[in-house]
Amino acid sequence: MTSLQEKFDLVRQRIALQCQRSGRDPASVALLAVSKTFPSGAVAQAWAAGQRAFGENYIQEGVDKILACRALGCEGIQWHCIGPIQSNKTRPVATHFDWVHTVDRLKIAQRLSEQRPPEMGLLQVCIQVNIDGGANKAGVAPADALALARQVAALPGLRLRGLMAIPEPAPDYAAAVAVHQAAKALWDALRADGLDLDTLSLGMSADLEAAIAAGSTLVRVGSALFGDR
Ligand SMILES: *Cc1c(COP(=O)(O)O)cnc(C)c1O
Numbered sequence: 001m002t003s004l005q006e007k008f009d010l011v012r013q014r015i016a017l018q019c020q021r022s023g024r025d026p027a028s029v030a031l032l033a034v035s036k037t038f039p040s041g042a043v044a045q046a047w048a049a050g051q052r053a054f055g056e057n058y059i060q061e062g063v064d065k066i067l068a069c070r071a072l073g074c075e076g077i078q079w080h081c082i083g084p085i086q087s088n089k090t091r092p093v094a095t096h097f098d099w100v101h102t103v104d105r106l107k108i109a110q111r112l113s114e115q116r117p118p119e120m121g122l123l124q125v126c127i128q129v130n131i132d133g134g135a136n137k138a139g140v141a142p143a144d145a146l147a148l149a150r151q152v153a154a155l156p157g158l159r160l161r162g163l164m165a166i167p168e169p170a171p172d173y174a175a176a177v178a179v180h181q182a183a184k185a186l187w188d189a190l191r192a193d194g195l196d197l198d199t200l201s202l203g204m205s206a207d208l209e210a211a212i213a214a215g216s217t218l219v220r221v222g223s224a225l226f227g228d229r
Helices: 004-021 040-048 059-071 087-096 106-115 142-153 173-192 208-214
Strands: 030-034 053-056 078-081 099-103 123-128 158-164 199-201 218-221
Touching: 004 030, 004 040, 004 208, 040 059, 053 059, 059 078, 059 087, 087 106, 099 106, 099 158, 106 123, 106 142, 106 158, 123 142, 142 158, 142 173, 158 173, 173 199, 173 208, 199 218, 208 218
Parallel strands: 030 053, 030 218, 053 078, 078 099, 099 123, 123 158, 158 199
Antiparallel strands: none
């Protein structure tokens, strides 16, 4: 059995090695630990090992875990909502999470902005882009991303930080890099338009190397840290 600490060490080594290969500073890639389906005790263990950013997909599960971890005394955690949000589920997201990676339409962004309690500070958001055009996939079409980003950036309760994408598994490493590069190119285009973005949320357990090669600034890693779900 590999301990949680060893798994975190291994993933941090993978990130550092790939940064070195890509000529990037390892400090330029954040590790988001995706704790979905794992209990608050697993988060508390990871917290004890120094991890502070956690991602949850299912809103109610996430809220329960946020409260449980607070009760356990795990302070200073940054909670990221990385799952789909229906418009009737925006309030628990706005009132409990620090970040949302999955904004893909204006209506959701407007509700999150209106429902954000001022004392919590701005909700940090990424726009999810359907970068490879999967028919049934979440995310705004790349061609519509700039218009949505401008609208989201203007909302008072939110701070737009960047883009997020979940490409389909690619047949090989080069293809994986190419699809992540498409997301990076879109991010660059938004920045060139004047949007103040610093986050490109790309890469998971299986494809974090390709994502880092393409320019990811935040990898969302679940199974490589906590085990299979
Ligand atoms: C589950 C999930 C992850 C983590 O996936 P792993 O393959 O377990 O690393 C990352 N991002 C999103 C959006 C997810 O739903």
